[in-house]
Amino acid sequence: MKRMIRVLAVLIAVVVSVPVARAQTLIGAQAQKSPPAEAFLAYEKALLAGGLDGARPYMTPAKFDELEGMRKSFGEDGFRQFLDRMRGGAQGAARRKQIEKVELQGERAMLEARDGPNVLTVQFLARTSEGWKVDIRR
Numbered sequence: 001m002k003r004m005i006r007v008l009a010v011l012i013a014v015v016v017s018v019p020v021a022r023a024q025t026l027i028g029a030q031a032q033k034s035p036p037a038e039a040f041l042a043y044e045k046a047l048l049a050g051g052l053d054g055a056r057p058y059m060t061p062a063k064f065d066e067l068e069g070m071r072k073s074f075g076e077d078g079f080r081q082f083l084d085r086m087r088g089g090a091q092g093a094a095r096r097k098q099i100e101k102v103e104l105q106g107e108r109a110m111l112e113a114r115d116g117p118n119v120l121t122v123q124f125l126a127r128t129s130e131g132w133k134v135d136i137r138r
Helices: 002-017 028-032 035-058 061-087 092-098
Strands: 023-027 099-105 108-116 119-128 131-135
Touching: 023 028, 028 099, 035 061, 035 092, 035 099, 035 108, 035 119, 035 131, 061 131, 092 099, 092 108
Parallel strands: none
Antiparallel strands: 023 099, 099 108, 108 119, 119 131
16 A cells, blocks of 8 residues: 555656646737747748748648648649739738737647738747747647
């Protein structure tokens, strides 16, 4: 019985000492200057300048596969039109100002950027050994 109590005490100590991943919501300037926001902005800039290959360092393999599938589905012309629409939107400091919120949950983040009064871009990110990268929803 004493051994069982000791094992139970050790288990409780381990559970109590494990850090709990808690959610954190960043808004306004705090969200706009966050590491996930920096990764998102770098990804968009690289995507517009260099296409999928240029943006590859800023996204997870799953996100790359998703966009590659989109390019195959739309065709090269359709994908080029998609990028042209992105180029027509805000970039640089103006794009940063559109970032309204970043929700952090452990190694995952969800970023919201307001493209227009009724248009909201939601982007998912993952923290990797190389830093934050754009990812797919999980």
